[in-house]
Each structure stands twice: as structure tokens, then as C-alpha cells.
Amino acid sequence: xxILSVESSCDETAVALVENGxxxxxxxxxxxxxxxxxxxxxxxxxxxxxxxxxxxxLADRALRTAGxxxxxxxxxACTYAxxxxxxVLVGVNFAKSAALALGVPLIPVHHIRGHIAANYLxxxxxxxxxxxxxxxxxxxxxxxxxxYTDMSVLGRTRDDAAGECFDKSARVMxxxxxxxxPIDDLGRQGDDRAYDLPRPAVHGDDPYDMSFSGLKTAVVNxxxxxxxxxxxxxxxxxxxxxxRAVSETLVGRTMRAAEALGYKNIAVAGGVAxxxxxxxxxxxxxxxxxxxxxxxxLRLCGDNxxxxxxxxxxxxxAGHTAxxxxxxxxxxxx
Amino acid sequence: MTYTTHSESETExxxxxxxxxLPGGSVVALYGDLGCGKTAFVRGMAxxxxxxxxxxxxxxxxxxEYEGSPRSLFHFDMYRLAGAExxxxxxxxxxxxxxxxxxxxxxxxxxGAFEGDEIAVRFEKTGDDTREITMEGGPDLC
Numbered sequence: 001x002x003i004l005s006v007e008s009s010c011d012e013t014a015v016a017l018v019e020n021g022x023x024x025x026x027x028x029x030x031x032x033x034x035x036x037x038x039x040x041x042x043x044x045x046x047x048x049x050x051x052x053x054x055x056x057x058l059a060d061r062a063l064r065t066a067g068x069x070x071x072x073x074x075x076x077a078c079t080y081a082x083x084x085x086x087x088v089l090v091g092v093n094f095a096k097s098a099a100l101a102l103g104v105p106l107i108p109v110h111h112i113r114g115h116i117a118a119n120y121l122x123x124x125x126x127x128x129x130x131x132x133x134x135x136x137x138x139x140x141x142x143x144x145x146x147x148y149t150d151m152s153v154l155g156r157t158r159d160d161a162a163g164e165c166f167d168k169s170a171r172v173m174x175x176x177x178x179x180x181x182p183i184d185d186l187g188r189q190g191d192d193r194a195y196d197l198p199r200p201a202v203h204g205d206d207p208y209d210m211s212f213s214g215l216k217t218a219v220v221n222x223x224x225x226x227x228x229x230x231x232x233x234x235x236x237x238x239x240x241x242x243x244r245a246v247s248e249t250l251v252g253r254t255m256r257a258a259e260a261l262g263y264k265n266i267a268v269a270g271g272v273a274x275x276x277x278x279x280x281x282x283x284x285x286x287x288x289x290x291x292x293x294x295x296x297x298l299r300l301c302g303d304n305x306x307x308x309x310x311x312x313x314x315x316x317x318a319g320h321t322a323x324x325x326x327x328x329x330x331x332x333x334x
Numbered sequence: 335m336t337y338t339t340h341s342e343s344e345t346e347x348x349x350x351x352x353x354x355x356l357p358g359g360s361v362v363a364l365y366g367d368l369g370c371g372k373t374a375f376v377r378g379m380a381x382x383x384x385x386x387x388x389x390x391x392x393x394x395x396x397x398x399e400y401e402g403s404p405r406s407l408f409h410f411d412m413y414r415l416a417g418a419e420x421x422x423x424x425x426x427x428x429x430x431x432x433x434x435x436x437x438x439x440x441x442x443x444x445x446g447a448f449e450g451d452e453i454a455v456r457f458e459k460t461g462d463d464t465r466e467i468t469m470e471g472g473p474d475l476c
Contacts (some may be wrong), residue, residue: 083395156388172368
């Protein structure tokens with residue numbers, strides 16, 4: 001089954017062709033990051049407008065890359081939630097039109113389920129059940145993936161997403177946007193004990209919930225104190241300390257959940273999975289605990305449409321298709 | 335009216351008291367730098383309004399909706415917006431027409447977006463954990 005898939009929930013427009021949920025025939029991405037760097041963040045109106053300009057071009061290019069024609073497409077899948085509503089709508093409406101014109105099923109896919117499914121593309125042998133930590137600029141959640149379309153959230157951030165913590169800290173430190181990569185690069189040159197940053201404690205009944213807002217505030221305080229007193233800021237040390245604090249929270253919660261639920265397989269998904277400190281810490285922790293770690297390659301960690309095609313296949317098998325009245329949603333439970 | 339809080343949970347509690355009897359249709363414009371407690375204040379507002387919701391930062395999605403009866407809460411974040419025009423592009427007037435409480439973080443990024451009947455809440459960091467929170471308009475909490 002050949003699925004044409006579309007992703008447009010944030011600053012990446014992407015179209016892919018995926019066969020039977022596992023084999024990527026084409027994976028086209030147009031990134032708006034260069035546009036957004038001008039503004040120090042994603043600008044929603046620009047995002048929607050730019051998605052609209054490139055989505056059909058990307059679809060044609062995907063078909064050429066795969067050496068297929070429109071007649072070969074068996075279904076169309078798209079991200080329908082969550083994301084910037086104007087941006088998501090572009091992909092949803094393109095997918096609706098394409099499905100209607102081709103006379104094939106339309107498959108709505110949850111963006112985070114797509115990130116989890118990126119692991120199926122990278123690891124042909126991986127099948128549910130497994131535990132998955134999804135970490136990106138807008139989301140931080142730990143999912144109990146019991147089946148391809150049967151999953152629930154074990155814990156999530158109570159405030160800021162892990163990627164948001166990196167982005168906002170980078171902005172305060174003058175490192176630009178997006179902040180994940182510059183913090184990671186700088187952090188690798190620094191002492192991860194240079195600054196004593198808080199490990200955000202979360203009170204209440206949810207043992208796997210996380211918090212990153214206090215960490216961001218601590219970084220802001222350190223930068224402001226340095227500015228006020230004229231003391232020199234050890235930026236590399238601060239970046240390294242921040243990566244360590246974020247990583248310890250994420251890895252700690254995930255390993256504890258794996259232990260409690262008895263999961264052998266642990267997957268990581270989302271853009272923040274590209275962080276080298278988090279990857280290294282996960283590798284070490286899994287080695288020590290005798291668990292198997294799955295982390296997709298960098299290209300599949302960021303937003304892409306191949307992951308939507310992968311999850312779309314399993315949603316289709318589960319009967320999760322939609323009609324032309326499909327809507328887009330800014331927020332939606334996993 | 336100016337209030338001083340000494341922790342995130344105190345900021346949250348102030349938000350709860352503030353929103354408890356806030357009428358539907360209120361626009362609350364929040365001003366203040368990164369890490370000043372704006373999201374914590376809105377989390378408190380949700381609690382004060384009796385909404386059982388996990389309020390997280392809306393920076394990525396621009397707006398999070400928390401449905402409730404009789405009042406819903408619409409939590410906006412203008413951090414990534416470049417002007418009032420973009421607020422209208424994301425359907426601001428539709429949200430106003432729905433009669434919920436609109437809490438808008440980073441209102442400084444959308445000057446001129448409000449019509450003068452909004453309640454302004456300004457957050458100022460006076461120490462690592464202490465915040466001075468000034469309200470112009472809105473309920474008297476004393």
C-alpha cells in the first residue's frame with residue numbers, strides 16, 4: 001500500500017511516499033527555519049503562507065523521486081493535530097483535496113504518534129509494545145505504546161516543553177533560534193558542573209510528570225546576574241549544565257517507567273532526541289539496565305512526512321480514516 | 335493594585351483568587367519577561383475557574399483552549415508573534431465572540447490589539463523567586 005503523506009504542523013513543510021508503513025520511497029522537506037531566523041522564532045502567519053506555496057511542489061517532486069505517478073497512490077495521510085492551527089490547516093486541506101481528486105482514503109494522523117512511528121522507519125524489527133519518550137519544541141511526553149494505535153500518556157511536562165527550554169535559554173544567552181543545536185554544540189565544549197541548576201521536582205500523583213519552566217528561569221537568573229554584576233558568563237559551561245539537567249530529568253523518568261512497567265524496549269522521538277548529551281545518557285543508562293534503545297537518525301527526529309506515512313499505514317489498518325469534513329486542531333490528546 | 339509573591343505556587347494561588355469570579359468575556363493582558371511566572375499565574379486562573387486542566391506553555395501552539403462551563407479559558411502566548419495583525423490572523427475575534435476568559439501572555443508583542451477594557455497584569459522580577467504583580471482593573475483581592 002502506497003501512502004502519500006503530508007506534514008505541516010510547524011515550520012517544516014514535508015511530503016513523503018511510504019510503502020506499507022515501513023519503506024520510504026520519497027521524503028521531501030522544505031524548512032522555513034531560514035525565514036524564521038529573521039524573527040527569532042516561528043511566525044505562524046509566515047508558516048501558513050509558506051506551507052501553501054511549497055506543498056504541491058513537494059508532492060510532485062516526491063512522485064518524481066519515487067518514480068511513481070498519482071495513479072499509484074493508495075491513500076493520503078496528513079497531520080491534523082496538534083500544531084499551529086493555520087499551518088496544520090494547509091496540510092489537512094491539501095490532503096483532503098488530493099484524496100478527493102484521486103478517489104482514495106484520507107487518513108488523519110496525530111503529529112506525536114508520527115514522531116513515535118519514525119522509529120518504525122529506522123528499525124524494521126521494532127514492534128509495539130515499547131516505551132517512547134517524545135521530546136520536541138512543543139511537546140514532552142512519555143508514552144506507553146501498547147500497540148500501533150493503542151497508546152496512552154504516562155507523564156508529560158507540567159509547563160514548558162524540553163525543546164522550549166532550550167529555545168528560550170538560547171535566546172537569553174544570545175545563541176539564536178532554534179536553540180537546540182547551538183546549546184548542544186556549545187555544551188560539548190563546556191563543563192557540565194559549571195553551574196548548579198535545579199532538577200525540577202514535580203509534586204502530586206503523577207510520578208512521570210516533568211517540569212522545565214524552573215530550569216529556564218534559573219538560566220535567565222544566571223544570565224541576568226552576570227549582566228548586572230559584570231561577571232563573565234561561562235556560556236559553554238551554562239549550556240553543558242543545562243543539557244545535563246534536562247537529560248537527567250528525561251532519562252531518569254524514562255528509565256524509572258521502563259523498570260516499573262517492565263519494558264525492555266525504549267524509543268526516543270522528536271527533535272530534541274538529536275541532542276548529543278541526551279543520546280549519550282540514554283545509551284549509557286540502557287546499557288547498564290540491559291534495555292534496548294531506539295533513537296531514529298537525525299533526519300527522522302525532526303518534523304518530516306515519512307513518519308506520518310508510517311503511522312498513517314497503521315491508522316488505516318485500524319480503520320481510522322476520515323471524510324472531507326476532517327478538521328485541524330491546535331491541541332489533541334495522544 | 336500591586337501584590338508580592340515569593341514562589342511559583344504563591345503566584346499560582348494569586349491567579350486562582352484573581353480568576354475565581356472573573357466574568358466570561360474578560361481579556362487579561364499579561365506583561366513580563368521570560369520566567370516571571372505568567373504561565374504559573376494562568377495555571378492558577380484555570381484552577382480558580384474550576385477547570386480540571388493541565389495548563390502548559392502555549393508558546394508552540396500560540397493558543398491552548400480549556401473548555402469549561404460556564405466559562406472556558408483561552409490561553410494565548412504572543413511570544414512568537416510580531417504584531418497585532420498576526421493576532422487577528424489566528425482568529426482572535428472568534429475567540430472573543432465565544433465568551434470565554436482570554437489570558438494573553440507577551441501582550442507587549444501585540445500593542446494596540448486590545449480595546450482598552452482589558453485587565454493588565456504586569457509581572458516584575460524583584461529577586462530570584464520574588465515577583466511584583468501589578469493589576470490594572472479587575473477584581474479587588476484584598
